[in-house]
Amino acid sequence: PTMSVIGSSSDNSSVDIRFSEEVFNTNGASGDLEASDFSLSISGGIASLTSGTPTSISKIDAVTWRLGINISGGGTANGEEILTVTPASSSIYDEAGNAASSSTDGYLTDNAPPTITDVTIRNDGNKTVDVTFSDKVYDTTLEFGVLEETDFVFSISGGTASLNSTTPTSISGSGKTWALGTDMSGVADGYEVLTLNPAGNAIYDRGGNAASATQSNNTTNLKADKVGTSNAVLIEANYTYYHSLVQMNVLNYVVAYGGAQGHGNIKTFAISADGSSITNE
CATH class of the missing domain: 2.20.25 (N-terminal domain of TfIIb)
Incomplete structure (x- = not known):
């Protein structure tokens, strides 16, 4: 028999497993499954397992079982966590006595909104800003849709350069990392603080959680511009x-x-x- 993860509960306190056929915990086609018939592991994301064995088990129907899981930070899982469920050796059988052996994976429910983790200005005359999110982001709640320029808002303070537009002039990228074009006027002295925020209800993660329009880790200083060679001053007319x-x-x-x-x-x-x-x- 094989199994697959149907999904986890909204608070990640349980996960539902569906088998390809009716299963038992003896090779004589009898006995309900027990929690110890499974082992659990997790990778990625921010939440973690506090136990490698289900905390409980209940039978939903002939082929579906619900396993209790003890997750640290389950209520704030970011949806990048992959839960792996593995049958214990010689513990789960079909009616013919064949033992289950293959594991199955599934994502935890995403309960944490995406956040900006880094903003960096490139060495290209302050024309491009790279922004990184905590997880993959989309411009719809349905886990699809490429981000658009209007999904972001720039602001600037300090220094001598200014923004001609608070909306990026261009956008490229995918997943967690995106590049945004800027439109500046004036010569930057390096004291400008450029702030980047998502527009309201514009950027979402795979769980449909909207990024807040107020972020931290979302500022960067512009690079100081060099004076153009067309500007010059005479220091000494004689040989120096x-x-x-x-x-x-x-x-x-x-x-x-x-x-x-x-x-x-x-x-x-x-x-x-x-x-x-x-x-x-």
């Missing part, structure tokens, strides 16, 4: 050598150099917040 440039703070720099007659020189210059101009100080 041994140049050394030091950044004093976000917008101010000092340059030291050797000049005419072996003299040493130090001058400072400043860059405007938007990077459009450079001036001597």
Whole structure:
């Protein structure tokens, strides 16, 4: 006989098993199954088993049995947990006396909404943000549907750059990881904090749980932009050598150099917040 997992209860306190035919716990076609006729194991997700043996067993019909399971964190399982049910050796038989030997897998009920676990800005001029979720996500409650740009909301604080749009300009990815395009104006100084949240009732996990529109682990700092080579300032018209440039703070720099007659020189210059101009100080 073979068996399969039909599903687990809403609080993951039990799991239903269906056999391919009527089964017994002796090879003489008699005796109801017992909890010790099964072993349990779990992998993935955030919940865990506190016992490898069912806590209870009850017969639903001739081929269906309900096993009690003791799950730590069962009420907040994220649906990534795979429960494996295995018949104990020489414990479960069909009417002809054949022993069950093959195990079966099934997911726990997903009770935890998906959360953002990481947001990272790429080194591409602050044009792309990578976002990672705790589990696979969809844009419907039915475990299908690719996420869309309107499923996310950007906001920004600090620094000198600003958002032209709070909605991503593009989206790609699948499962847990997605890449979002950004639309910025101004030159970033690296002090901008970009925050990413799901839109309300827009992103779901396989259990149909909606991601909250308020998240943690959902911010990243923009990368500081470099000043374009089209902007320049004249430090010394005469021949110079041994140049050394030091950044004093976000917008101010000092340059030291050797000049005419072996003299040493130090001058400072400043860059405007938007990077459009450079001036001597």
